[in-house]
Amino acid sequence: MPDDMDFIPVPAELDHRIDNALHQLKREKHSHFLRKTSIAFASAAAAVAAFFTVCAANPAWAATLPVIGSLFRSTQTEVSYKGDYAKNAYAAVNPDANAGTAEQTFSDAAGKTLTVTSAAKVDVVSDKENDASAKALPDDEITMEIPEVTCTSKALYLAVTLTSRNGFPEGFRQTENEPAYSLGYDCLSLLSDGDASEENTSAVTLSADQMQGHYTDASHFEGIIRCDLSTMTVPADSFTAKLKITKLYGDLPDEMAYQNYTGTWDFTIPVRVDPSREQTIAVNDKNADGYGIASVTKTPYEVTADMMLPDTKQNADVFLAICDANGDLLEYQGENTDTYSTYERDTSRIFIFICDSDDYLNNLKGYYYSDDYAAKKDTMNFAQYLKQHALYSTDVSFD
Amino acid sequence: MQKKEDTDLLVRKAVRGNIDAYGQLIEQNKAYLYRTAFLYCKDEENAMDIVQDAVLSGFRNIGSLKEPDYFRTWLTRILINAAKEHLRKIVPFESLETTEIAVPEKGIPVEEKWDLYEAIDNLPEKMKTVVILKYFNDLKLNEIAEAMQIPEGSVSAYLSRAKMLLQQCLKEGYTYAR
Numbered sequence: 001m002p003d004d005m006d007f008i009p010v011p012a013e014l015d016h017r018i019d020n021a022l023h024q025l026k027r028e029k030h031s032h033f034l035r036k037t038s039i040a041f042a043s044a045a046a047a048v049a050a051f052f053t054v055c056a057a058n059p060a061w062a063a064t065l066p067v068i069g070s071l072f073r074s075t076q077t078e079v080s081y082k083g084d085y086a087k088n089a090y091a092a093v094n095p096d097a098n099a100g101t102a103e104q105t106f107s108d109a110a111g112k113t114l115t116v117t118s119a120a121k122v123d124v125v126s127d128k129e130n131d132a133s134a135k136a137l138p139d140d141e142i143t144m145e146i147p148e149v150t151c152t153s154k155a156l157y158l159a160v161t162l163t164s165r166n167g168f169p170e171g172f173r174q175t176e177n178e179p180a181y182s183l184g185y186d187c188l189s190l191l192s193d194g195d196a197s198e199e200n201t202s203a204v205t206l207s208a209d210q211m212q213g214h215y216t217d218a219s220h221f222e223g224i225i226r227c228d229l230s231t232m233t234v235p236a237d238s239f240t241a242k243l244k245i246t247k248l249y250g251d252l253p254d255e256m257a258y259q260n261y262t263g264t265w266d267f268t269i270p271v272r273v274d275p276s277r278e279q280t281i282a283v284n285d286k287n288a289d290g291y292g293i294a295s296v297t298k299t300p301y302e303v304t305a306d307m308m309l310p311d312t313k314q315n316a317d318v319f320l321a322i323c324d325a326n327g328d329l330l331e332y333q334g335e336n337t338d339t340y341s342t343y344e345r346d347t348s349r350i351f352i353f354i355c356d357s358d359d360y361l362n363n364l365k366g367y368y369y370s371d372d373y374a375a376k377k378d379t380m381n382f383a384q385y386l387k388q389h390a391l392y393s394t395d396v397s398f399d
Numbered sequence: 400m401q402k403k404e405d406t407d408l409l410v411r412k413a414v415r416g417n418i419d420a421y422g423q424l425i426e427q428n429k430a431y432l433y434r435t436a437f438l439y440c441k442d443e444e445n446a447m448d449i450v451q452d453a454v455l456s457g458f459r460n461i462g463s464l465k466e467p468d469y470f471r472t473w474l475t476r477i478l479i480n481a482a483k484e485h486l487r488k489i490v491p492f493e494s495l496e497t498t499e500i501a502v503p504e505k506g507i508p509v510e511e512k513w514d515l516y517e518a519i520d521n522l523p524e525k526m527k528t529v530v531i532l533k534y535f536n537d538l539k540l541n542e543i544a545e546a547m548q549i550p551e552g553s554v555s556a557y558l559s560r561a562k563m564l565l566q567q568c569l570k571e572g573y574t575y576a577r
Contacts, residue, residue, distance in 0.1 A: 008433075008434045008437050008438075010429070010430045010433050010434070011433075011443055011447065013447060014429060014433050014447055014450065015429075017447045017448075017450060017451045018422075018425055018426070018429060018450070018451070018454055020451060021451045021454035021455050022418060022421070022422045022425070022454065024455060025418050025421075025454075025455065025458045025459075026418050028459075191419070191422070192419050207412070207417055207419040207420065208419075209417075209418060209419065228417075231411065231412055231415055231417075314462070315414075315415070316414070316462030316463075317462075
């Protein structure tokens with residue numbers, strides 16, 4: 001009896017199939033996120049459109065903005081993870097002229113900004129064999145810059161610009177080319193080539209799923225990448241981060257075909273963490289069923305809570321919901337549904353709930369997203385409603 | 400060689416919804432997944448379809464993974480289900496002549512291996528699964544039980560009966576060939 005399967009050759013095409021599947025998962029995850037937040041964003045679409053109009057009418061406006069924080073300022077409301085990042089931003093500077101890839105250069109204009117130019121093979125990911133819509137595009141050159149950074153203990157935010165030598169294809173410019181698209185920002189899915197051993201080295205290897213923002217013209221994109229740090233062990237004050245992006249995907253399907261750029265954009269980023277504006281409150285409260293909250297952390301951009309669960313339960317079994325001081329549900333921040341944005345909300349006091357996951361997703365959240373919530377809120381806001389149905393609830397006040 | 404703690408970290412990240420971490424786990428296991436799928440269907444295209452389905456299904460159901468240590472076993476179960484589902488949809492087809500097989504550097508000749516695979520392929524489904532997981536994927540009995548969600552005793556029973564059937568089948572084939 002053979003003791004291994006090594007003699008069965010693994011076709012090279014398998015990598016493409018796996019890439020296909022992972023990209024589809026990212027699209028699903030992004031769509032799921034958008035579905036949950038679309039109602040809130042729909043109301044903001046008009047404001048975003050107005051912002052675009054102002055930008056288009058005043059092309060010199062951006063040039064007059066201060067250097068530090070200007071990129072964050074122009075994009076921080078055009079992402080799903082909104083925040084006043086410009087306020088706490090600092091310039092990203094290449095730590096060592098000899099570090100990074102051979103292609104990594106200083107940009108005089110931006111003051112030693114992290115810049116990587118990569119030849120980019122333009123490919124098409126298709127769910128169908130011999131897809132007639134798989135249009136061949138000439139190879140391109142994509143320059144990615146990271147001029148600004150801001151970081152909390154929970155997430156690293158990178159302001160990013162992309163420049164395409166040939167111009168981005170239509171499938172990348174969703175706001176421009178998808179009819180009835182209401183979110184007002186564009187999104188590029190990313191494939192980052194991370195290293196699992198970040199906890200064993202001095203550098204923290206980042207993982208990034210997407211960058212959101214807008215195209216200033218056919219060849220230029222500016223946006224923000226949010227890298228979640230909540231599950232990583234990172235130094236408290238400063239660290240070196242590594243981010244290696246190997247694929248950029250457009251989000252607008254062309255008859256099930258997704259265009260993408262394959263290249264290498266490899267960054268070494270010195271990061272400063274500013275904990276002075278963060279607050280962690282120890283709660284350490286648990287009910288008789290074993291559900292509870294250990295602590296709550298609020299940064300300038302987000303708030304999250306550490307849950308305590310019975311031994312028989314996992315995080316996937318429950319849903320953490322957090323409401324603001326007015327009893328309204330906060331928006332999600334980034335890719336995880338246990339982190340909430342504090343942007344333009346009164347979070348001096350928050351209400352925290354642990355709910356059964358299925359119950360929350362199938363039933364409870366419907367109360368908040370119903371058309372008549374504004375009317376229902378007069379008698380019972382969402383926090384009061386959740387308190388009646390949650391497995392556990394508490395509230396916390398911040399200074 | 401991937402350290403266990405590195406894999407555990409990736410699994411924890413994947414369970415929390417990190418697709419890149421999940422992708423790295425898939426990268427580590429892709430050859431294993433493909434070869435297992437290939438043994439099920441003996442067709443390159445179908446095997447890649449099965450792996451693709453398993454990758455999608457795995458992430459969508461990763462909340463069901465209880466222990467990081469069992470990631471590979473859990474993923475094997477997903478793959479088995481994907482293979483069964485896929486094979487239900489397709490018309491059985493296999494052409495040994497059109498399948499490119501690398502010549503092994505040592506061991507038994509390819510022709511004899513294919514006799515064996517033909518015999519395994521003709522086993523009842525659960526016996527076939529047990530044999531593939533035991534002798535090709537090198538899973539322990541408890542891991543096979545976990546992957547197939549059947550008692551460990553049943554795994555032993557299937558294995559025992561499968562070996563008897565294989566011996567009988569190969570012996571008959573050998574006699575016939577002579």
